Each structure stands twice: as C-alpha cells, then as structure tokens.
Amino acid sequence: MSPGANVIPNAGFADECDAAHWAADDRAQPELSGRTYAALGHTFSLECSDAQLACHLRRLLAGLEVPCQADHVYTIDKAEGSDGPFEMYRDGHIVDSFGSANKVVDHLVSAVNLEAIASTEKTHLVLHAAACTNGQVTVVLPAPSGSGKTTTVAGLVLAGMGYLTDEAVAVDPSTMQVIAYPKPLSVKPGSQGLLSGLAPTDPAFERGDWHVAPGDLRVDPVGVPGRPSLLVRPQFVDGATSLLTPVSRGRMTYLVANNTFRFRYDHRRLLPLAAKLCESAACFELTVGDLASATQLVLEAVRDTERGALAQ
Amino acid sequence: MTLPGAHSERASSDTVPEIGSQRWDTTPSMSERYAVSEEVTAVEVDGEIVAYNPATTELHLLDRVATAVWSYLDGHDTLGEVCAQLADSFGADPDIVRADVTVLIGDLLAKGLVGPTPPGD
Numbered sequence: 426m427s428p429g430a431n432v433i434p435n436a437g438f439a440d441e442c443d444a445a446h447w448a449a450d451d452r453a454q455p456e457l458s459g460r461t462y463a464a465l466g467h468t469f470s471l472e473c474s475d476a477q478l479a480c481h482l483r484r485l486l487a488g489l490e491v492p493c494q495a496d497h498v499y500t501i502d503k504a505e506g507s508d509g510p511f512e513m514y515r516d517g518h519i520v521d522s523f524g525s526a527n528k529v530v531d532h533l534v535s536a537v538n539l540e541a542i543a544s545t546e547k548t549h550l551v552l553h554a555a556a557c558t559n560g561q562v563t564v565v566l567p568a569p570s571g572s573g574k575t576t577t578v579a580g581l582v583l584a585g586m587g588y589l590t591d592e593a594v595a596v597d598p599s600t601m602q603v604i605a606y607p608k609p610l611s612v613k614p615g616s617q618g619l620l621s622g623l624a625p626t627d628p629a630f631e632r633g634d635w636h637v638a639p640g641d642l643r644v645d646p647v648g649v650p651g652r653p654s655l656l657v658r659p660q661f662v663d664g665a666t667s668l669l670t671p672v673s674r675g676r677m678t679y680l681v682a683n684n685t686f687r688f689r690y691d692h693r694r695l696l697p698l699a700a701k702l703c704e705s706a707a708c709f710e711l712t713v714g715d716l717a718s719a720t721q722l723v724l725e726a727v728r729d730t731e732r733g734a735l736a737q
Numbered sequence: 738m739t740l741p742g743a744h745s746e747r748a749s750s751d752t753v754p755e756i757g758s759q760r761w762d763t764t765p766s767m768s769e770r771y772a773v774s775e776e777v778t779a780v781e782v783d784g785e786i787v788a789y790n791p792a793t794t795e796l797h798l799l800d801r802v803a804t805a806v807w808s809y810l811d812g813h814d815t816l817g818e819v820c821a822q823l824a825d826s827f828g829a830d831p832d833i834v835r836a837d838v839t840v841l842i843g844d845l846l847a848k849g850l851v852g853p854t855p856p857g858d
Contacts, residue, residue: 675785679798682787692778692789700780700787 454479462489464537465595465606466544470495475503475511478526481630485530488588488607488639488647497540501529527630534609534636541606542593546687549604550596550698553684556589556603557581558648562730563603564723565594565653565702566711567684573661573713576616579623579642580720586727587648588639593686596653598698603650610637616661619716655730656681656703657723659711667718669726670710674700677708765816765842767835770854772812777850779807790849797848803841812854816842 456479457471471486473479478501500514511529513520520536523529545551554567555578564581568574575591582588590606597604612620612635623641625631639646657669658680672680681699682688688695707730713719765771773779779788786799786807799807805826809819820838824831845851 673783673785675782675787675798678780678782678787679796682789683796688789689791689794692791696778696780696787696789700782703782 456480456483460490461493461495462486462537463491463493464489464541464544464608465593465604467497467537467540468493468495469497469499469537469540471499471501473501475501475526477629478503478511478529481526481530481627482533484638484640485534485609485636488609499533499536501533525629527632530630530636531633534611538592538608541608542686545595545604547691548598550598550695550702551686552594552596552681553592553686554594555591556594556650556653557586558589558603558650559586559727559731560649561651562655562727563589563648563651563653564655564657564727565603566657566659567594567681568659569684571613571615571661573616573659575610575612576619576661576716577657577659577711577713577719577723579610579612579620579637580716581723582639582642582646584720584724585643586724588642588646589648589650596698596702601652601701603653605647605650607639607647610639610642611635612637652705653702654706655709655723655726656706657709657711657726659713659719661713663714665712665714667714667722668712669719669722670712672708672710674703674706674708677703677706680710763843763847765839765846767817767820768815770812770815771810771819771842771846771851772854773807773810774850774852788850793849795848797850806838806841807845810851 454473454476456476457473460483461468461470471482473482497516502512502514511523511526513523513529513532521532523532542551552565552567553569554565555574556563556565557578558564566574566577578588578591588607589603590608591610592608593606595604595606596602612623614633617624617635623635623637625635630636656677658677678700681702682696685695685699707726709726711719711723774790776792777788777790779786781804784801784804786804788797788799806823809822814822816838820835821831823838824834827834842851
C-alpha cells in the first residue's frame with residue numbers, strides 16, 4: 426500500500442461544519458462547548474467566537490479531547506462580521522492579535538505544544554520525536570526539526586500504524602512507556618510535496634505549515650502506546666535512495682540524548698533514562714528519499730521486531 | 738590494536754547552551770594519573786560510552802576500544818601502567834598501545850572528559 430492511498434481528505438468536515446451551522450454566530454461557538462483537552466500534562470478548554478474557526482479547531486484537536494478538569498482556557502475572539510483581526514487570550518489575559526485564522530491556529534498549536542512539553546519534561550523523559558504503534562511495536566523517531574519526523578510518521582499512519590505524536594514523545598520513567606500525544610500533525614512547507622494528499626481544502630489554511638487532523642490520515646487514527654521496541658532516527662535527503670541502517674544502542678543513546686528536552690539542565694537523570702530506552706530496542710538510522718520506500722523499510726523493521734527477529 | 742577514539746557531535750545550541758568550559762593540557766604524560774572528570778555524566782550501553790560534559794555542553798560517543806581504555810581511568814594507576822595492562826589484556830604490542838592511548842587521552846583531555854588526578858589523591 427503506498428502512502429496516500431488511504432488519505433481521507435478532511436473526512437466528515439462538510440457534514441459536521443456546514444455553512445448553515447456556522448451562521449449561528451452567538452460568540453462562544455457551541456462546537457467547542459463542554460470539550461476539554463489534554464496535551465500531555467497540559468489540560469485546557471477552548472472558546473472561539475468564529476464559527477468556521479471553531480469547527481476547524483474541533484477537528485484538529487479531536488485526538489487530544491478527553492473528559493478532564495481543564496486547568497486553562499484559550500479564548501479566540503473575532504469582531505462579528507469582520508475578517509479579523511483575531512485576538513487570542515489565555516486564562517483571560519491577551520496573548521496576541523493575529524491577522525488571519527491560519528496564524529491563530531499556528532500560534533495555538535505551538536503554544537499548546539510548548540505547554541505540553543513544559544508539563545512533563547521535569548518528571549519524564551521527553552524527546553523531540555514522532556511516534557506510532559501497531560499495538561505490538563511502538564516506534565519512536567527522534568530527530569531535530571526538519572529531519573522528516575512528521576513526514577515519516579504520516580507515511581506510517583497512512584499505511585496503517587496508529588498515530589501517537591509528531592513532535593514530543595513523553596516516556597514515563599517508571600514504566601518506560603510512551604504517553605500518547607496525538608496533536609495535529611504540523612507539515613512544514615518542505616514536506617508538503619511528499620504529503621500533497623493532506624493539503625487543506627480550505628484556502629484559509631493552506632499557507633505556511635499545514636496543520637493536519639490525525640483523523641484526516643485515516644479512520645480511528647490514534648494508537649495505544651507501549652514501551653518502544655523500535656527506534657529510528659530519520660533524516661530526509663532530497664533525491665536519495667531510502668535506506669534503513671542498523672546502529673548500535675550506544676549510538677542511538679547518543680542520538681536520543683541529543684534530542685531530549687531539558688537535557689542540559691537535567692543530564693544526570695536523563696542520560697541513564699535515554700540509555701534505558703535504548704537497551705532493549707532495535708535501533709536504526711533512516712535515510713528518507715521518497716516516502717513510499719522509506720515507509721516500507723520501517724514497516725519491514727516493525728514486522729521483524731514483532732517476530733522477535735530484531736530482539737537482542 | 739588501534740584506538741579509533743571518541744566520536745562526538747556538538748549538541749545543537751537550542752538544546753544545550755554554553756555554560757563555560759574547562760580545558761586541560763592536552764599532552765598526556767605516561768607518569769600522570771588520569772580520571773574521568775567529576776562533572777561528566779556517562780553511561781555505558783552495549784560496550785560503548787555515551788558521555789556528556791556540561792562544561793562544554795557536548796555529548797560524546799566512545800567506541801568499544803575507547804570505552805575499554807575509559808574503564809581503566811580511575812586515577813589510581815599511571816597512564817604507563819594503564820598502557821601495560823591494556824597491552825597485556827589485548828595481547829598487543831606495548832609501543833603501539835602507548836602511541837594509540839596517547840592520541841586517545843589527548844583527545845579526551847581536549848574534550849574535558851578526563852583530567853589529571855592531583856598527586857596524593
């Protein structure tokens with residue numbers, strides 16, 4: 426199956442967010458009413474006065490929606506009948522003013538992500554990484570920005586893996602299990618050519634990063650995480666042949682540590698945890714040339730890991 | 738016996754800031770005792786050391802041979818004595834071992850991962 430074959434572009438969007446529904450702008454939109462969200466340890470609710478944006482946010486954040494006590498509230502306000510600007514508030518305090526809905530979404534996704542990391546980085550091992558799972562094998566893809574984390578995990582989820590995150594992998598130090606953080610995928614302009622099937626259908630959201638709802642990749646997209654047994658460091662190389670190369674667990678510990686949030690402040694706690702994460706995992710570096718072949722290489726490693734062929 | 742030595746890549750500046758540095762004379766002496774610097778955090782994973790020096794904010798990966806040498810750097814024996822033990826353990830030519838270890842310890846000194854142990858310690 427080639428990535429992209431089972432893309433569901435904005436599945437259900439038209440049904441849930443038709444224009445007639447948007448017309449009822451009574452300030453705080455019912456789309457978000459009563460919904461609460463958890464981004465790792467950061468819990469929040471949303472209020473939005475713009476019906477179309479409220480509907481868009483509901484879809485984007487669906488993976489994070491859980492019944493919980495929201496510790497924070499983000500409010501997005503747009504003057505009625507205007508095209509903007511949008512004002513964003515956090516707990517009643519203004520954050521900033523934005524000239525377009527796309528920029529508000531950019532800022533909200535980024536702010537929630539920073540808060541999510543901050544909520545766990547002092548107690549967990551939090552990696553700059555993407556992750557997915559098939560229920561048996563949890564795959565973690567640690568890498569700096571621009572290496573292809575989002576692209577690779579999107580390809581794997583399109584091919585049937587369960588999505589866990591594209592940005593921050595929090596590992597519980599007591600169990601070494603990953604905590605799901607199914608945020609919207611942030612597809613940077615450099616990766617959009619490889620994931621053209623995920624292009625926003627609404628022109629209002631097509632500039633800059635594409636924020637893609639996990640539900641746009643496939644039905645029931647979020648997986649149940651476990652302890653990582655496959656660690657793959659991706660590196661996108663334009664025009665290269667995709668290649669999956671085994672690396673030592675020492676090398677992977679080095680790569681994991683180098684992509685650990687707060688490492689410089691807490692290295693005595695975090696370096697042993699990085700080593701523990703790698704000690705029973707199969708470890709690889711992945712050159713991502715074209716997405717389809719890179720995805721197949723990782724899926725083969727997943728199957729080998731599942732069969733125990735890579736267990737050491 | 739060859740000692741490929743320590744491999745290191747500088748940690749990205751957005752994750753590890755400069756907080757100062759401490760450098761030793763990087764010419765090792767066979768009569769000197771050396772030990773891993775106290776501030777360095779290190780773990781061994783499948784025969785390879787991963788070490789972080791907060792003074793330089795650099796992570797380092799030592800290969801298996803460098804890791805074997807690292808395990809002898811406890812500040813107890815002189816470097817000459819360490820080389821003799823290594824030559825014996827590996828069944829290698831002592832002169833080659835001394836030459837390789839000199840290069841490796843010079844590299845580890847330059848990276849601030851090891852330092853000389855003061856006399857009497």
